[in-house]
Amino acid sequence: MARLLSLHDAIEELVHDGDTVAMEGFTHLIPFAAGHEMVRQRKRDLTLVRMTPDLVYDQLIGMGCVRRLVFSWGGNPGVGSLHRFRDAVERGWPQPLEIEEHSHAAMAAAYAAGAGGLPCAILDGYLGSDLVRVNPNIRSIRCPFTGRALAAVPAIRPDVTIVHAQRADREGNVLIEGIVGVQKEAVLAAGRAIVTVEEVVERLRPPSPNSVVLPGWTVAAVAVAPGGARPSYAHGYYRRDNAFYTAWDAISRDRERFAAWMREHVLSGPEGPP
Amino acid sequence: MTAEHTASEMMTIAAARALTNDDVCFVGIGAPSAACNLARLTHAPGITLVYESGTLATRPDVLPLSIGDGELCETALTTVSVPEMFAYWLQGHRITIGFLGGAQIDRFANLNSTVIGPYAEPRTRLPGGGGAPEIATSCRQVFVIMSQTARSFVSEVDFVTSFGHGTGGDDRRRRGITTAGPTLVVTDLCTLRPEPGTMELVVTSMHEGTTRADVEASTGWPVRFADRLEVTPPPAEVELSTLRELQARTAAAHRGGS
Numbered sequence: 168m169a170r171l172l173s174l175h176d177a178i179e180e181l182v183h184d185g186d187t188v189a190m191e192g193f194t195h196l197i198p199f200a201a202g203h204e205m206v207r208q209r210k211r212d213l214t215l216v217r218m219t220p221d222l223v224y225d226q227l228i229g230m231g232c233v234r235r236l237v238f239s240w241g242g243n244p245g246v247g248s249l250h251r252f253r254d255a256v257e258r259g260w261p262q263p264l265e266i267e268e269h270s271h272a273a274m275a276a277a278y279a280a281g282a283g284g285l286p287c288a289i290l291d292g293y294l295g296s297d298l299v300r301v302n303p304n305i306r307s308i309r310c311p312f313t314g315r316a317l318a319a320v321p322a323i324r325p326d327v328t329i330v331h332a333q334r335a336d337r338e339g340n341v342l343i344e345g346i347v348g349v350q351k352e353a354v355l356a357a358g359r360a361i362v363t364v365e366e367v368v369e370r371l372r373p374p375s376p377n378s379v380v381l382p383g384w385t386v387a388a389v390a391v392a393p394g395g396a397r398p399s400y401a402h403g404y405y406r407r408d409n410a411f412y413t414a415w416d417a418i419s420r421d422r423e424r425f426a427a428w429m430r431e432h433v434l435s436g437p438e439g440p441p
Numbered sequence: 442m443t444a445e446h447t448a449s450e451m452m453t454i455a456a457a458r459a460l461t462n463d464d465v466c467f468v469g470i471g472a473p474s475a476a477c478n479l480a481r482l483t484h485a486p487g488i489t490l491v492y493e494s495g496t497l498a499t500r501p502d503v504l505p506l507s508i509g510d511g512e513l514c515e516t517a518l519t520t521v522s523v524p525e526m527f528a529y530w531l532q533g534h535r536i537t538i539g540f541l542g543g544a545q546i547d548r549f550a551n552l553n554s555t556v557i558g559p560y561a562e563p564r565t566r567l568p569g570g571g572g573a574p575e576i577a578t579s580c581r582q583v584f585v586i587m588s589q590t591a592r593s594f595v596s597e598v599d600f601v602t603s604f605g606h607g608t609g610g611d612d613r614r615r616r617g618i619t620t621a622g623p624t625l626v627v628t629d630l631c632t633l634r635p636e637p638g639t640m641e642l643v644v645t646s647m648h649e650g651t652t653r654a655d656v657e658a659s660t661g662w663p664v665r666f667a668d669r670l671e672v673t674p675p676p677a678e679v680e681l682s683t684l685r686e687l688q689a690r691t692a693a694a695h696r697g698g699s
Contacts, residue, residue, distance in 0.1 A: 240571030298602070301560045345514050346520055355491075
């Protein structure tokens with residue numbers, strides 16, 4: 168059964184310097200509050216895994232928490248670059264960033280392999296792509312039945328997966344609705360999982376027998392963090408703050424302005440961005 | 442007479458016209474999303490739009506800023522997980538048309554959305570491939586939408602993120618790729634298609650007001666023109682007004698924030 172912890176205590180106890188951490192949520196339900204808590208606790212030398220690094224990893228990279236990034240699309244959706252990510256890759260600021268770059272299809276398959284206890288994922292992918300040349304973790308395997316060549320990538324097995332969800336009950340059973348992304352696979356692939364939620368309720372009441380529910384015994388800790396996905400969104404609770412995503416371009420472009428924003432909105436208090 | 446239109450509007454409208462009611466499109470954000478929804482709101486009301494966030498058969502009222510805006514899920518027939526989207530729907534060959542773009546394209550429609558300069562020490566680190574490497578090989582065919590400049594239409598891409606026709610000819614088949622790959626490239630100046638046999642992109646239709654010299658100056662290789670070069674019909678009133686209304690609704694929605 169998951170323990171109900173404060174966000175501070177969950178991050179302090181379960182995320183360690185040097186860990187491999189996956190924070191998932193495909194555009195939707197991105198665990199910003201947890202990311203900000205990691206910044207406040209000055210976690211270091213992390214390997215971060217995420218299909219779409221988004222603003223939350225831009226912030227962690229810019230604050231010097233990250234040594235290595237495993238990802239498949241590192242932009243600000245519909246806006247342009249992630250400037251802190253670019254600054255780290257292009258100029259090594261605030262520290263050099265190692266990258267392991269995949270495609271979405273491969274990362275999704277690698278999470279599913281991790282959840283399913285397999286050492287690797289196979290896919291009909293990467294055909295003709297130069298990603299094969301720059302990422303030694305993209306290899307080829309032959310189907311033992313047909314002889315067909317397929318791509319293989321290692322399963323993703325994070326030390327910790329962190330996701331945000333709409334709600335949990337007191338046993339720590341978690342309901343995820345809307346664009347469910349790769350969160351279930353990321354949680355089940357991990358050594359331990361933290362779920363931040365909009366609210367804890369007496370009865371979970373999944374709207375359908377097929378709703379995406381993470382049983383409490385697959386989750387190490389549940390932490391209440393209302394608004395914890397802002398400026399991304401929580402289906403049924405609040406909408407994506409597209410204006411903030413657009414504004415982030417100018418905030419993050421400049422090192423000083425980025426640092427000032429993080430001081431004001433993240434380091435100074437427990438609440439997330441406006 | 443049609444109201445005056447921009448080159449970018451012509452690009453979106455020309456791409457929309459290439460879509461049919463029976464298509465199942467894997468839609469990217471930006472210009473592809475505009476083109477697909479314009480087709481849905483005009484001549485192809487039954488078109489199926491799929492976004493990689495897992496939303497199947499979505500009918501957004503405004504264009505999403507991201508690939509996973511709530512609007513997409515709320516108006517979808519159903520929403521599946523991301524591993525299911527890539528494994529069953531894309532890899533399972535359920536998609537007829539995939540839309541791609543990039544920072545660079547070469548004469549064989551290979552696309553770069555990864556880096557400008559060497560990979561290890563890039564001059565510009567771009568967002569990367571995302572879904573593109575498999576969209577390029579798993580969809581029945583690929584349409585490309587890109588603004589055409591000498592910097593983006595290059596003789597050689599710095600990095601092949603998404604495979605087009607490789608070095609031309611039957612390079613796709615030799616690599617075991619069974620799908621058609623890029624069959625259409627729509628720009629703000631013209632449309633290009635791969636020439637049967639060589640698979641080199643040639644200009645097949647010029648947008649009104651564009652000259653051969655314009656296209657040549659905006660292409661980093663000695664671009665060729667089809668023998669029977671067409672002129673792209675200018676936007677019809679309904680195409681232009683539908684696109685502008687869609688973009689006005691979108692701008693208003695994205696200004697709102699939370």
